[in-house]
Amino acid sequence: MSGALDGLYQQLILEHAKRRDGEGLIDDFDAERFDRNPTCGDEIRMRIKVEDGIITGFGWEGDGCSISQASASVLAGIAPGLMRDDLETRIDAFRTLMRSRGTGEGDEELLEDAVAFAGVSKFPMRVKCAMLSWTALEGCLQQIDAGQTDAGQPDAQ
Amino acid sequence: MPLDETRVHELRRDFAILSQEVNGHPLVYLDSGATAQRPAPVLDAERAFLEQHNAAVHRGAHTLAGLATDDYEQARETVARFVGADADEISWTLNATDAINSVSIALAKANAAGGAEERIRLAAGDEILITEAEHHANLVPWQELAAATGATLRWVEVDDDGCWSLDDMRALITERTRIVAFAHVSNVTGQVAPVAEIVEAAHAGGALVVLDACQSVPHRAVDFHALGVDAAAFSGHKMLGPNGIGVLYLARDLGRALPPARTGGSMITTVTMEHTEYMEAPTRFEAGTQPVPQAVGLAAAVDYLEAIGMDAVEQHERELAERMVAGLSALEGIRVVGPAAGVDRSGLASFIVDGVHAHDVGQVLDVQGIAVRVGHHCAQPLHRRLGVAATTRASAYVHTTEAEVDQMIEAVAGVRAYFGVQS
Ligand SMILES: Cc1ncc(COP(=O)(O)O)c(C=O)c1O
Numbered sequence: 001m002s003g004a005l006d007g008l009y010q011q012l013i014l015e016h017a018k019r020r021d022g023e024g025l026i027d028d029f030d031a032e033r034f035d036r037n038p039t040c041g042d043e044i045r046m047r048i049k050v051e052d053g054i055i056t057g058f059g060w061e062g063d064g065c066s067i068s069q070a071s072a073s074v075l076a077g078i079a080p081g082l083m084r085d086d087l088e089t090r091i092d093a094f095r096t097l098m099r100s101r102g103t104g105e106g107d108e109e110l111l112e113d114a115v116a117f118a119g120v121s122k123f124p125m126r127v128k129c130a131m132l133s134w135t136a137l138e139g140c141l142q143q144i145d146a147g148q149t150d151a152g153q154p155d156a157q
Numbered sequence: 158m159p160l161d162e163t164r165v166h167e168l169r170r171d172f173a174i175l176s177q178e179v180n181g182h183p184l185v186y187l188d189s190g191a192t193a194q195r196p197a198p199v200l201d202a203e204r205a206f207l208e209q210h211n212a213a214v215h216r217g218a219h220t221l222a223g224l225a226t227d228d229y230e231q232a233r234e235t236v237a238r239f240v241g242a243d244a245d246e247i248s249w250t251l252n253a254t255d256a257i258n259s260v261s262i263a264l265a266k267a268n269a270a271g272g273a274e275e276r277i278r279l280a281a282g283d284e285i286l287i288t289e290a291e292h293h294a295n296l297v298p299w300q301e302l303a304a305a306t307g308a309t310l311r312w313v314e315v316d317d318d319g320c321w322s323l324d325d326m327r328a329l330i331t332e333r334t335r336i337v338a339f340a341h342v343s344n345v346t347g348q349v350a351p352v353a354e355i356v357e358a359a360h361a362g363g364a365l366v367v368l369d370a371c372q373s374v375p376h377r378a379v380d381f382h383a384l385g386v387d388a389a390a391f392s393g394h395k396m397l398g399p400n401g402i403g404v405l406y407l408a409r410d411l412g413r414a415l416p417p418a419r420t421g422g423s424m425i426t427t428v429t430m431e432h433t434e435y436m437e438a439p440t441r442f443e444a445g446t447q448p449v450p451q452a453v454g455l456a457a458a459v460d461y462l463e464a465i466g467m468d469a470v471e472q473h474e475r476e477l478a479e480r481m482v483a484g485l486s487a488l489e490g491i492r493v494v495g496p497a498a499g500v501d502r503s504g505l506a507s508f509i510v511d512g513v514h515a516h517d518v519g520q521v522l523d524v525q526g527i528a529v530r531v532g533h534h535c536a537q538p539l540h541r542r543l544g545v546a547a548t549t550r551a552s553a554y555v556h557t558t559e560a561e562v563d564q565m566i567e568a569v570a571g572v573r574a575y576f577g578v579q580s
Contacts, residue, residue, distance in 0.1 A: 040516045040546075041546035064546065
C-alpha cells in the first residue's frame with residue numbers, strides 16, 4: 001500500500017491503537033465527558049481527577065477507528081502529572097497541528113508521541129477522529145471550571 | 158438488451174466524473190447508494206432548460222412561463238409513468254427525507270386538529286410499525302409522529318445478518334396497527350422487502366403502507382399501483398438525477414385525505430384573512446417555488462434509465478452484488494451482512510472487517526482511488542444489533558464494472574495485514 005497511507009498510519013499510531021494506554025474508567029474522578037463523532041460513530045468516555053491544579057487521574061473507554069483510539073492512548077501518556085494550564089497549552093498545540101493541513105510538524109517537547117499525528121492533518125476527514133479525545137479532555141477541564149460533573153450529551157444522531 | 162461489459166463501457170463515457178484519477182489511481186466509484194453520479198444527458202437537460210425555458214411555473218402568462226410549465230408537468234408525467242403512478246399522485250419534495258416528513262407531519266396535523274378521517278386517524282393505543290433496519294429518515298419521523306399523537310412505535314427486529322422476516326412482520330400487524338412503514342430495499346443489507354404481501358396484511362387491518370423506495374426505484378422496475386402502497390418516497394440524487402429534488406407518491410385517496418404539511422404560495426385557491434382553500438393534490442403539497450430545473454433533470458435521468466431498461470439495470474447489479482458477496486466472503490476475517498447467498502439482494506454489500514474499524518478500511522481503499530461508504534449509513538439501530546458502530550459498504554450502479562468490483566475486493570484483502578491483525 002502506498003506511502004500516502006503510511007504518512008497517516010505511523011507505526012506509533014498503530015501501536016497505540018493496540019496498546020490503548022489509560023483504558024479503563026477511574027472511579028474517583030472530578031469530571032466525566034462522553035463525546036461522539038456523529039459521522040463515523042467514534043466515541044469516547046473520559047474521566048479525570050484534578051488535585052491542586054494537577055491532573056492526577058485519567059482514564060477512558062472508547063470505540064472507533066485506529067486514529068481516534070490511538071489518540072486517546074497517546075493522551076494518557078501526556079496528561080497525568082501535568083498542571084492544567086500546561087495541559088491546555090498542549091491541547092492548543094495539538095489543535096494547531098491538526099489544522100495545519102500537512103504543513104506542521106509539531107513540537108515534540110509539548111506533544112511527545114502525539115507528533116506522530118502530524119500526517120493526519122493532511123487528511124481533513126480524519127482530523128475529527130484525532131481530535132476526539134483531546135476535545136473530550138478539554139470538555140472535562142471546562143466542567144471542572146464550571147464546578148460540575150456532567151457526562152455530556154450522548155449524541156442524538 | 159443486457160448490460161454487458163461493452164455497453165457498460167459505452168455508458169461510462171457519459172459520466173465525466175468517472176474518468177478522473179483520485180490519489181493517483183483511476184477513480185472506482187462504489188458509493189452510488191449514498192449519491193449517484195449524473196450522466197451528461199441529465200446535466201444537458203438541466204442546462205438546456207435553464208438556457209431556453211427557465212421561468213416561474215404555474216404563474217404569469219408570458220411565453221417562457223408557458224414553456225417552463227409544460228416542461229415541469231411533462232417531468233411529472235415521466236416520473237409518474239416510471240413508477241407506475243398517475244401524475245396527480247406525484248408531488249415534488251426536497252428529497253426522500255422531506256417526502257416522508259411530509260406524510261408524518263401531515264398525519265400529526267390532521268390528528269392534532271381532531272376529527273381526522275378514519276383512514277388517517279391515529280391516537281393513543283394505535284400502533285405505527287416499522288423495522289429495526291430502517292434508515293433514520295424512515296424512523297425518526299415516525300418516532301415524532303408517535304410522540305405527537307400518543308400512538309406506539311413498534312418494530313420488527315432483525316437477525317444477526319441484519320435481515321427481518323415477513324412472518325415477524327405479519328405477526329406484528331394487528332387491528333391496532335395504523336401505519337406500516339419500511340424500506341423496499343435496505344441501504345445497508347440490500348434486503349428486498351416482500352411489499353405486496355405486507356400491503357395485503359396491512360390493508361386487511363385498515364393500516365396505511367408507506368414505502369421508503371430510495372434504494373429500489375433507482376435500481377429496479379417499481380410499480381406503486383401494482384404494489385398497492387399508499388405512500389412512497391425516493392430521492393433524485395440516488396437515481397442519476399439532481400440534488401434538491403425528491404418525490405412523494407400519495408395514492409389518490411390518501412392525497413385527498415391528507416392536509417398539506419407546508420402551506421403558503423402556489424398551493425391555494427382562495428385566501429382571505431380568516432381562511433384558505435387549498436388546491437387539489439399534487440399542487441396542495443407543493444408550497445412555494447418548486448425545484449423546476451431539478452424536475453427536468455430528474456425526468457432526463459428517468460429517460461436515461463429507461464433507455465438502458467430497468468430489468469437490465471437490476472440484472473447487472475445482481476451479478477455485481479453476487480460477485481462482491483462471493484469475493485468478500487472468501488476473505489479471512491471479513492463478514493458480509495445481509496441476505497444469504499442466493500437470496501435477492503440489491504447491488505451492494507456491507508461488511509465488517511474483523512479487527513479493523515470501517516473508517517480505517519475506507520481510508521485504505523481511498524488511497525487506492527476506491528470510494529466506498531463507511532459508518533452507520535444512517536441506520537444506528539441496525540448497526541447496534543449487528544454489534545458494530547460502523548460497516549463498510551460498496552454499492553454499484555449502471556457504470557460499475559466487474560473489474561472495479563474485483564479491485565475493491567483485492568484492496569479489502571490487504572486491509573487486515575496492513576493493520577497487523579492476526580488471522
Ligand atoms: C433507504 C433510504 N432511505 C432514505 C434515505 C434518505 O434519502 P435523502 O437523504 O435523499 O432524503 C436514504 C439515503 O441515504 C436511504 O438509503
